[in-house]
Amino acid sequence: MVKNQEKVDIFCKIVDNFGDIGVCWRLAKQLHHEHGLSVRLFVDDLSIAAKILTGLRNEEEDMHDGVSIIRWGGATQFTDAADVVVETFACGLPSTYLRQMQVETIWVNVDYLSAEAWVPEFHALSGKHHETNFKRHFYFPGFNEQTGGLLREQDLITRRNGFQQSGDQQSDFWNGLNTAHTNDLKISLFSYANAPVNDFLQSLAEGERQVSVYIPFNNHLPTPLLGNHDLAVGDRIKSGNLTLQVLPFLSQEDYDFLLWACDINFVRGEDSWVRAIWSGRPFIWQPYWQEGNVHLLKLNAFLNGFYAHPYIGRTLTKLHESWSTGVFHHHAWQDYLAKLGAVSEHTKQQSNRLIQQDDLATRLLAFCANSAN
Structure with missing residues (x-):
């Protein structure tokens, strides 16, 4: 006190x-x-x-x-x-x-x-x-x-570890959202309106991996999305190897669960960015847009510290810049997926380092x- x-x-x-x-x-x-x-x-x-x-x-x-x-x-x-x-x-x-x-x-x-x-x-x-x-x-x-x-609550990491180590807790979470708990690559998607969401989803649909994308309903959903207008909570769209599911707007606690349960998290701004760091899972961060591309200076300052790694650093920079400039590059995503194991390991290490502070x-x-x- x-x-x-x-x-x-x-x-x-x-x-x-x-x-x-x-x-x-x-x-x-x-x-x-x-x-x-x-x-x-x-x-x-x-x-x-x-x-x-x-x-x-x-x-x-x-x-x-x-x-x-x-x-x-x-x-x-x-x-x-x-x-x-x-x-x-x-x-x-x-x-x-x-x-x-x-x-x-x-x-x-x-x-x-x-x-x-x-x-x-x-x-x-x-x-x-x-x-x-x-x-x-x-x-x-x-x-x-x-x-x-x-910002980090004192018991956050204990709760995160318990959730990620418990198949029952994860199943309860997905069931509570009326969402199937599949073995797909699971991606949460929370972005600003200028993110190349449709191009990204189309790339996933045409990709080789089965992917489930979970989008919490918000005012920044692009219209149309995969050719669909007037999406509503509970909608489930299947396109190629992609399954897109529109979730309700989540409480802070449930949003943490979503981050902890997914393999990759697309986040934006500040609050979801920090929570993605504490999830220990790979994430793509979209900073709030600023004139003169000032937001890209903030983006690269973070990447140069958090993801300073000879094997994955350049890959992370290309994908983040692609996402934050509104021009999606399929090859950058494929390179990222090829190195996902190394990205996962490094992200967890960096998260654990920050937890010590x-x-x-x-x-x-x-x-x-x-x-x-």
């Missing part, structure tokens, strides 16, 4: 659909359940938040899994400020809340995750807010000890404790 700090407020402005709220909700839950803190999560779009927070009521304030979820809008009344205030992704704090803060309030902006070389240099810097003169700390998640770390929530609280001294 943070010394003399027991209350935490987190502010979340939803920009990237589920990524922002996904990260904020994981952090809020972990601070409450593992560190015993009283947490309020202010969210500007409860309709999207409700997709992640199953059962969330559309009210001004709702207690959900021990965390107070509060609608954040122009009419929101702020009567007090917490000991620690977490501004996420530079969303800005409302002026009415700033007026409730004290000089001793610890204000931390938790930024987006990046593997770029500048992150350790900028992590943990601070500056004075231009209106209030309060100190604002800048906290950058990352992949080494000189950064803010990665303290998680983001633990580091964040240690940072706040140091800042209070």
Whole structure:
């Protein structure tokens, strides 16, 4: 627990659909359940938040899994400020809340995750807010000890290992989705709208291996998909050696199960990217698109660290760049499949290496404790 700090407020402005709220909700839950803190999560779009927070009521304030979820809008009344205030992704704090803060309030902006070389240099810097003169700390998640770390619950890896070693747990998961548990190569697919999904699926249909692709239903599904319009949850399409299954939108827990159960995971943004790393399974990451191909700089910075390997490094780079530039290359996919065994082994090693580091929530609280001294 943070010394003399027991209350935490987190502010979340939803920009990237589920990524922002996904990260904020994981952090809020972990601070409450593992560190015993009283947490309020202010969210500007409860309709999207409700997709992640199953059962969330559309009210001004709702207690959900021990965390107070509060609608954040122009009419929101702020009567007090917490000991620690977490501004996420530079969303800005409302002026009415700033007026409730004290000089001793610890204000931390938790930024987006990046593997770029500048992150350790900028992590943990601070500056004075231009209106209030309060100190604002800048906290950058990352992949080494000189950064803010990665979100990971204390029992996550134990639960993952138990699931991946249990045929019964995996069968129960697939059965719960009304999905056959086959011996196909299993791929989960969660991408942005500009990913070359149709070209990829057509390549799988014409390939030599039996493949099952599982797509959680979301607003970024291309239309048509394999020539099919108006896809719905539960649809199952068979084309050549490909079986495509549209899953319901999954809870965070069930999405972890999906990642753990599949052989390859296509992920996007930040939250699903980190969860794919913890799955220990091979994954293809699509960063959020930015003008000037800035997202490709972030992509290559990650690949150059996580997948720095003489045998598979170039293969991983080609496939990731193909996926993130919207131009699917069949030969890059075939090269990837040919080296899948080596990719699997290296991914598990890198995941295990990162597991040895303290998680983001633990580091964040240690940072706040140091800042209070």
